[in-house]
Amino acid sequence: DTAVSQTPKYLVTQMGNDKSIKCEQNLGHDTMYWYKQDSKKFLKIMFSYNNKELIINETVPNRFSPKSPDKAHLNLHINSLELGDSAVYFCASSQLLAGGTDTQYFGPGTRLTVL
Amino acid sequence: AQSVSQHNHHVILSEAASLELGCNYSYGGTVNLFWYVQYPGQHLQLLLKYFSGDPLVKGIKGFEAEFIKSKFSFNLRKPSVQWSDTAEYFCAVKGTYKYIFGTGTRLKVLA
Numbered sequence: 750d751t752a753v754s755q756t757p758k759y760l761v762t763q764m765g766n767d768k769s770i771k772c773e774q775n776l777g778h779d780t781m782y783w784y785k786q787d788s789k790k791f792l793k794i795m796f797s798y799n800n801k802e803l804i805i806n807e808t809v810p811n812r813f814s815p816k817s818p819d820k821a822h823l824n825l826h827i828n829s830l831e832l833g834d835s836a837v838y839f840c841a842s843s844q845l846l847a848g849g850t851d852t853q854y855f856g857p858g859t860r861l862t863v864l
Numbered sequence: 865a866q867s868v869s870q871h872n873h874h875v876i877l878s879e880a881a882s883l884e885l886g887c888n889y890s891y892g893g894t895v896n897l898f899w900y901v902q903y904p905g906q907h908l909q910l911l912l913k914y915f916s917g918d919p920l921v922k923g924i925k926g927f928e929a930e931f932i933k934s935k936f937s938f939n940l941r942k943p944s945v946q947w948s949d950t951a952e953y954f955c956a957v958k959g960t961y962k963y964i965f966g967t968g969t970r971l972k973v974l975a
Contacts, residue, residue, distance in 0.1 A: 851958070857907045
């Protein structure tokens with residue numbers, strides 16, 4: 750069983766379109782994340798949800814809107830796609846333990862290409 | 865501000881050579897430290913982590929890392945690399961909620 754899954758794996762679309770990426774985790778974790786990895790492999794956090802509540806919202810254009818219908822899902826909707834949005838988007842999840850420790854587990858990534 | 869520096873951006877080694885990848889962090893509180901590996905075309909996988917206790921941490925595939933608090937460092941080591949270790953390696957530090965990742969070190973091992 751895949752612990753953290755994302756769909757689709759590849760997404761090719763035109764500028765100006767709206768698209769969504771879905772993420773699901775079956776680990777029972779209470780926290781989920783979205784990261785963007787650019788062409789230089791730099792990994793930057795975008796959002797984090799804990800028990801369906803937004804706890805981290807980095808400096809991300811408001812064209813990006815995360816939605817967490819339940820603890821196991823965190824979807825990313827992107828409006829009016831731009832060329833600079835082309836990247837690999839990784840979902841991750843973790844379970845916060847006593848003492849504030851946790852370990853993130855990553856999904857396989859979604860490679861978004863905007864033409 | 866929290867930050868993570870990985871000094872080596874690209875490393876090329878021959879098989880059986882020893883590896884050490886540097887990682888320095890900047891964070892004022894209790895740190896949780898991680899090394900992740902990303903094989904070509906794949907997602908990030910956890911190699912090892914440090915939360916507390918013994919500062920020498922052993923991970924999977926023969927990797928280890930040493931937390932040196934006085935140097936704010938968490939360097940990754942492996943005594944003898946293999947061709948299959950070719951990958952991108954990321955150091956990360958966790959603050960209150962957020963993980964900060966380093967810029968990664970691309971390791972290429974020549975057969």
